Amino acid sequence: MRDAEAVAYRLLHETGLLRPATKLLGSPALWRASGLLESAALFATGGSAGSIGEYVESMEKRWAPFDRWFTDAPRALDFGTGLGGNLLGLRGRLGTGLGIDLNPFYITRARRLAERYGARQLRFEAYDGVHLPFEGPYDVILCTGTFERLRKPAVAAYVRRLALALAPNGRFLAYFLTAGARAQGFGRLLGQESYVFWAEEELAELLRSSGLELEERIPRFPTSGDLLVMRRRSAGVRPGTDAVAVRGAPA
Numbered sequence: 001m002r003d004a005e006a007v008a009y010r011l012l013h014e015t016g017l018l019r020p021a022t023k024l025l026g027s028p029a030l031w032r033a034s035g036l037l038e039s040a041a042l043f044a045t046g047g048s049a050g051s052i053g054e055y056v057e058s059m060e061k062r063w064a065p066f067d068r069w070f071t072d073a074p075r076a077l078d079f080g081t082g083l084g085g086n087l088l089g090l091r092g093r094l095g096t097g098l099g100i101d102l103n104p105f106y107i108t109r110a111r112r113l114a115e116r117y118g119a120r121q122l123r124f125e126a127y128d129g130v131h132l133p134f135e136g137p138y139d140v141i142l143c144t145g146t147f148e149r150l151r152k153p154a155v156a157a158y159v160r161r162l163a164l165a166l167a168p169n170g171r172f173l174a175y176f177l178t179a180g181a182r183a184q185g186f187g188r189l190l191g192q193e194s195y196v197f198w199a200e201e202e203l204a205e206l207l208r209s210s211g212l213e214l215e216e217r218i219p220r221f222p223t224s225g226d227l228l229v230m231r232r233r234s235a236g237v238r239p240g241t242d243a244v245a246v247r248g249a250p251a
C-alpha cells in the first residue's frame with residue numbers, strides 16, 4: 001500500500017498536480033468529507049491507507065515501548081484524536097480515555113471503532129475548536145500529528161489550556177515538528193510551507209509560558225519530529241516567569 005501511495009505522490013508531483021491537489025485537500029469541506037469514508041479518513045489522519053486492523057495494530061506498536069507512562073490505569077486525554085488510534089492502541093492500559101477532535105465524522109468513526117474493539121472506557125467528543133469539552137485532571141495528555149498543522153499562537157493557547165488539565169504528577173506527551181524534521185525533508189512532497197516547524201527557543205518559551213518542564217524527549221517519534229514529554233513545573237515556580245531549557249536541544 002505504501003508503494004502505491006509513493007507512486008501516486010510521484011505522479012502528482014511530476015504532472016504538476018500536487019500543489020492544486022494539496023490546496024483542495026486543505027479545504028475545510030474536503031477535510032470534513034474525508035471522514036465520510038473509512039479509507040479516506042485513515043489516509044487523512046494517519047497519512048497511510050490500510051485496513052482498520054492494521055491501523056489499530058500500528059497504534060499498539062507505536063506505544064508498546066512506552067509502558068512506563070501507562071501504568072496504574074491512567075486517565076488519558078487525546079487532543080486531535082482523529083479516528084482515536086492512540087487511545088485504541090492503548091485501550092488495554094487506560095483507566096479512561098477521552099479523545100477530542102474538530103471533525104465530527106472522525107469522532108463518529110472513532111466511537112464505532114471503540115465499540116468494535118469493546119473499549120468501553122473510551123469516549124470521543126467533537127467540539128468547535130474553542131469550547132474544549134473536558135475538565136480533567138488527566139494523568140496523561142496525548143497530542144500527535146495535530147500541532148504540525150496549527151499556527152503557533154493557536155498551539156500556545158491549546159498547550160496552556162491542556163497544561164491546566166494535567167494532574168500534579170501527570171505527563172503531557174506532545175509531538176512537534178522541529179528544525180531537524182525540516183532538515184530531513186519532512187513534508188517536502190506536500191510542500192513544507194503546509195507544516196509548522198518549531199525552533200528550539202520557541203519550544204522553550206512555549207513550555208515556560210505554559211508552566212511546563214521537559215522531562216524527556218523522544219526524537220523522531222512517531223515520525224520525523226520529536227515527542228516532548230512534559231510535566232507541570234515544580235511547585236513554587238510561577239508560570240511565565242522562569243526560563244526552562246529544552247533538553248536535547250542542539251548546541
Ligand SMILES: C[S@@+](CC[C@H](N)C(=O)[O-])C[C@H]1O[C@@H](n2cnc3c(N)ncnc32)[C@H](O)[C@@H]1O
Binds near residue numbers: 083086
Ligand atoms: C494528522 S491527524 C492525527 C490523528 C491522531 N492524533 C494520530 O496521531 O494518528 C490530525 C488531527 O487533528 C485534528 N485537529 C486539527 N485541528 C484541531 C483542533 N484545533 N482541535 C482538535 N483537533 C484538531 C484533525 O481533525 C485530525 O483528526
